[in-house]
Amino acid sequence: MSDEPARASAIADLMRAGRETSRLSMVFRYAIAERLGLTVSDLECLDYLADVGSATAGQVAERTNLTTGAVTSMLRRLQQAGYVTAERDPADRRRVIVTLRPERIAELERPYERFAEQAERLIQGYSVEEVMLLVRHYDRMQAMYLAELDRLRSGDTAQRSA
Numbered sequence: 757m758s759d760e761p762a763r764a765s766a767i768a769d770l771m772r773a774g775r776e777t778s779r780l781s782m783v784f785r786y787a788i789a790e791r792l793g794l795t796v797s798d799l800e801c802l803d804y805l806a807d808v809g810s811a812t813a814g815q816v817a818e819r820t821n822l823t824t825g826a827v828t829s830m831l832r833r834l835q836q837a838g839y840v841t842a843e844r845d846p847a848d849r850r851r852v853i854v855t856l857r858p859e860r861i862a863e864l865e866r867p868y869e870r871f872a873e874q875a876e877r878l879i880q881g882y883s884v885e886e887v888m889l890l891v892r893h894y895d896r897m898q899a900m901y902l903a904e905l906d907r908l909r910s911g912d913t914a915q916r917s918a
Contacts (some may be wrong), residue, residue, distance in 0.1 A: 788867045793837075797822060797830060802839060802864055805856035812845070813852045821905065839864075 760770070782796075789799045797820050804819045805811060817827040831854055834840045839860050845851035879887065 766813065784871075791867050792864070795830075797826075798834060798839075801827075801830060801854075802856060805840065805854060806861060806864065810853050810855040813842075813854060816854060820907075 785796050786801060789796045792799070794802070800820045801816050804816065808815075813824065813827055813831060816822075816831070817824050817829050820827065820829065820830075826875055829854070831840065835842050839857060841855050841857060842852050843855075882890070
């Protein structure tokens with residue numbers, strides 16, 4: 757007897773759980789942004805800068821999937837609000853280097869603290885092998901997202917069958 761129906765059901769459950777997690781993640785991000793008086797794009801920019809330290813305006817545009825004009829407006833707004841500094845690159849005066857102000861990091865992390873503590877407790881219940889499976893899964897999902905973003909940015913709208 758084949759376990760194909762059970763596998764198909766498990767895969768459907770996984771896909772449904774993934775969609776719901778993605779939806780809730782977006783709702784959560786919007787709620788955090790609203791609490792901080794920011795847009796989700798602002799929050800994405802600040803999260804990125806928290807990870808990398810400093811970036812060019814072009815790198816921020818690529819990471820947030822915004823046009824350079826929209827990034828210019830966003831960075832001006834974040835600079836006026838005191839979240840970032842923006843300085844001309846001494847090596848290439850055409851480029852702007854954006855840096856998150858270190859004194860604002862704790863303020864940006866605060867809304868995530870309780871969730872992060874709960875996530876840490878959840879993960880403690882997993883074996884090393886389970887954690888590594890999840891890491892591989894997320895790495896592969898990120899690669900898929902990046903490939904699809906590249907495809908969308910290039911204007912490739914062709915549908916491919918599975």
